[in-house]
Amino acid sequence: MADTVETLTARRVSIVKARDSGVLTVKHGDEMTTFRSLSEMNRIVANLDAQIATLQGTQKKRLRYAYQSGKGL
Incomplete structure (x- = not known):
């Protein structure tokens, strides 16, 4: 089922x-x-969130950060 x-x-x-x-x-x-x-409970909740998002056709947004080092010249 x-x-x-x-x-x-x-x-x-x-x-x-x-x-x-x-x-x-x-x-x-x-x-x-x-x-x-x-921590096991938290992992299960996160897993359920992912399964729910998949069934609803949505996904969690991923954030990407870009870092630049140097003088910027």
Whole structure:
């Protein structure tokens, strides 16, 4: 079964709520997941954001910075 934007968004919301409350265990429907750390939760949220953006046809903007060194002459 393919994930939809709605199911991915619901998962993201439950993980973010748990993360913000300091809980490492999340229950979504019949599934229960225990994360090892806050950084793992952050990686999962970022992954869900990328999947949602792909399904919506949008991508995160990437910023590029150009640096010039020297006297500029």
